[in-house]
Amino acid sequence: MVLLEFSMSPFDKGESLSKYVARSLDIIDRSGIAYRLTPMGTILEGEWGEVMKVVTDCFEAMRADCKRVSTAIRIDYREGTESRLDSKIAAIEEKLGRKLRT
Amino acid sequence: MVLLEFSMSPFDKGESLSKYVARSLDIIDRSGIAYRLTPMGTILEGEWGEVMKVVTDCFEAMRADCKRVSTAIRIDYREGTESRLDSKIAAIEEKLGRKLRT
Amino acid sequence: MVLLEFSMSPFDKGESLSKYVARSLDIIDRSGIAYRLTPMGTILEGEWGEVMKVVTDCFEAMRADCKRVSTAIRIDYREGTESRLDSKIAAIEEKLGRKLRT
Amino acid sequence: MVLLEFSMSPFDKGESLSKYVARSLDIIDRSGIAYRLTPMGTILEGEWGEVMKVVTDCFEAMRADCKRVSTAIRIDYREGTESRLDSKIAAIEEKLGRKLRT
Numbered sequence: 165m166v167l168l169e170f171s172m173s174p175f176d177k178g179e180s181l182s183k184y185v186a187r188s189l190d191i192i193d194r195s196g197i198a199y200r201l202t203p204m205g206t207i208l209e210g211e212w213g214e215v216m217k218v219v220t221d222c223f224e225a226m227r228a229d230c231k232r233v234s235t236a237i238r239i240d241y242r243e244g245t246e247s248r249l250d251s252k253i254a255a256i257e258e259k260l261g262r263k264l265r266t
Numbered sequence: 267m268v269l270l271e272f273s274m275s276p277f278d279k280g281e282s283l284s285k286y287v288a289r290s291l292d293i294i295d296r297s298g299i300a301y302r303l304t305p306m307g308t309i310l311e312g313e314w315g316e317v318m319k320v321v322t323d324c325f326e327a328m329r330a331d332c333k334r335v336s337t338a339i340r341i342d343y344r345e346g347t348e349s350r351l352d353s354k355i356a357a358i359e360e361k362l363g364r365k366l367r368t
Numbered sequence: 369m370v371l372l373e374f375s376m377s378p379f380d381k382g383e384s385l386s387k388y389v390a391r392s393l394d395i396i397d398r399s400g401i402a403y404r405l406t407p408m409g410t411i412l413e414g415e416w417g418e419v420m421k422v423v424t425d426c427f428e429a430m431r432a433d434c435k436r437v438s439t440a441i442r443i444d445y446r447e448g449t450e451s452r453l454d455s456k457i458a459a460i461e462e463k464l465g466r467k468l469r470t
Numbered sequence: 471m472v473l474l475e476f477s478m479s480p481f482d483k484g485e486s487l488s489k490y491v492a493r494s495l496d497i498i499d500r501s502g503i504a505y506r507l508t509p510m511g512t513i514l515e516g517e518w519g520e521v522m523k524v525v526t527d528c529f530e531a532m533r534a535d536c537k538r539v540s541t542a543i544r545i546d547y548r549e550g551t552e553s554r555l556d557s558k559i560a561a562i563e564e565k566l567g568r569k570l571r572t
Binding site for chain 4: 371373375383386387389390393394397403404405406408409411442444446452453454456457460463466468469
Binding site: 167169171179182183185186189190193199200201202203204205207236238240242248249250252253255256259260262264265266 | 269271273281284285287288291292295301302303304305306307309338340342344350351352354355357358361362364366367368
């Protein structure tokens with residue numbers, strides 16, 4: 165299982181990007197994949213091929229009407245099959261012995 | 267104001283990294299800066315110099331006992347002074363007309 | 369056509385990573401795709417599906433014997449079919465009117 | 471010593487970005503810091519504070535006339551003082567026993 169965070173934006177549509185980000189989130193949300201939206205990107209969880217397919221679908225939708233698109237992806241693979249969307253944060257809070265802003 | 271997301275990890279301490287991440291979060295949480303912890307990193311908000319100082323403090327703590335450290339940073343600067351930690355997500359949900367997983 | 373830069377490293381193999389990076393470069397070099405190796409990653413050029421296949425092949429090889437793998441990818445898509453591996457640098461040097469360190 | 475790769479671009483200036491990238495490279499080239507320009511960013515080498523100062527100088531120049539700026543940074547710190555701008559590539563080529571595209 166991997167956690168994949170990505171951010172994908174057009175360069176040729178001006179400074180307000182929420183219209184294009186919303187379209188990607190619509191694709192992600194309807195895909196059924198486990199995800200979290202953050203102020204800096206979207207985190208997907210699944211097998212490598214599953215999460216890459218969702219990123220590719222978002223890219224195909226964006227390049228349909230954008231001439232230049234920038235994408236940043238970070239992937240954390242760890243052997244095993246359990247979800248880490250919640251457990252990574254819990255492990256840090258447990259080590260510190262207090263709740264953090266999430 | 268900038269939003270800065272970063273992830274900082276040692277390469278020479280094995281596959282479990284939560285001890286080192288927890289130490290960074292302790293620095294961040296005590297700094298008083300606005301932040302959010304996500305499953306893939308920590309998002310700071312403030313002026314460029316303020317957020318860079320916190321990242322630098324985390325780095326100094328990590329290199330004190332780690333021989334190799336990898337850091338990834340993404341920064342979104344937008345003119346203006348209002349917080350976007352919550353408003354960026356709200357703008358996307360508003361465009362889609364429904365709540366998303368956050 | 370996209371330019372895709374990526375860096376892929378195991379977290380559970382200690383601080384010296386060149387053995388694992390060399391294996392990825394062997395896959396990339398034999399794939400026939402256009403690429404450049406830099407001190408911080410490898411830049412691939414091709415269609416989205418082509419470059420993603422090479423990254424996926426490198427990941428499959430790495431997870432065969434690594435328990436935790438970190439991957440960072442940045443992709444610059446621009447409409448059109450001409451190679452930008454050399455032309456992006458040339459455009460900057462032309463604007464400055466002098467040669468840069470490359 | 472750290473290797474720091476960064477890419478910094480405005481979102482509100484259209485799809486052609488070389489004018490703004492050239493301005494950053496002028497700052498970098500005149501700073502005297504060790505660097506390499508690649509098709510996907512610029513790699514700086516020096517102490518943490520030195521390389522961060524150059525990135526900050528580039529940001530200050532860009533925000534003077536750009537309303538939204540995106541910055542991606544990756545940093546590879548390794549204990550020691552020798553330059554790795556050339557040696558990292560050499561180590562991979564040595565392991566593979568052949569020259570690569572650089």
